[in-house]
Amino acid sequence: SQTIHQWPATLVQPVGSPLSLECTVEGTSNPNLYWYRQAAGRGLQLLFYSVGIGQISSEVPQNLSASRPQDRQFILSSKKLLLSDSGFYLCAWSGNSGGYTFGSGTRLTVV
Amino acid sequence: EDKVVQSPLSLVVHEGDTVTLNCSYEVTNFRSLLWYKQEKKAPTFLFMLTSSGIEKKSGRLSSILDKKELFSILNITATQTGDSAIYLCAGGGNSGGSNYKLTFGKGTLLTVNP
Numbered sequence: 001s002q003t004i005h006q007w008p009a010t011l012v013q014p015v016g017s018p019l020s021l022e023c024t025v026e027g028t029s030n031p032n033l034y035w036y037r038q039a040a041g042r043g044l045q046l047l048f049y050s051v052g053i054g055q056i057s058s059e060v061p062q063n064l065s066a067s068r069p070q071d072r073q074f075i076l077s078s079k080k081l082l083l084s085d086s087g088f089y090l091c092a093w094s095g096n097s098g099g100y101t102f103g104s105g106t107r108l109t110v111v
Numbered sequence: 112e113d114k115v116v117q118s119p120l121s122l123v124v125h126e127g128d129t130v131t132l133n134c135s136y137e138v139t140n141f142r143s144l145l146w147y148k149q150e151k152k153a154p155t156f157l158f159m160l161t162s163s164g165i166e167k168k169s170g171r172l173s174s175i176l177d178k179k180e181l182f183s184i185l186n187i188t189a190t191q192t193g194d195s196a197i198y199l200c201a202g203g204g205n206s207g208g209s210n211y212k213l214t215f216g217k218g219t220l221l222t223v224n225p
Contacts (some may be wrong), residue, residue: 032211043217044154044199090153099145100201100213102153 006103023091117216134200
């Protein structure tokens, strides 16, 4: 069966520090992968999605970047965090059925 | 730009009440409408709807899609305190090729009081 792992679960980082959040999927190949952020307004905002290795689409201009070095690995990064980067980050994958499965999320607080 | 609008944004009811949550969508190359329940952490899947007029049911929860009016509802009957959560609606569409993605609404915060 397919599983998705996301870590860390919580993170407190100072302004200006780098960020790396990792997401891996098991039990499937060539999944579509996504990074979402959920801020105080509760909606999930799509940040990046990827349909294959090295293929990244960015939905909103921001201080973050994403990479997909392997088929089942998706990484969210920043060189210098801003206060506004705080939020709940969710990784997700989808296959042909159209449904998403979410990782457990990372709560990032930038101080 | 794809858009999903949920209403109400928040709702407080008593145990045993029936609630109806609304979701309207404008999604390019629409494929599916999904409902999720989110408690403290990641959203958990409830329903995926692709055809109009066919109700999907799971216990006390049910949902239906109207592709003509671009609308879906989620019903919860005989609510319990454990139903308290944020309910998220999402529209799925293909922007091109295999670029399938979900656009989420802001969610409805449901509070069920004993």
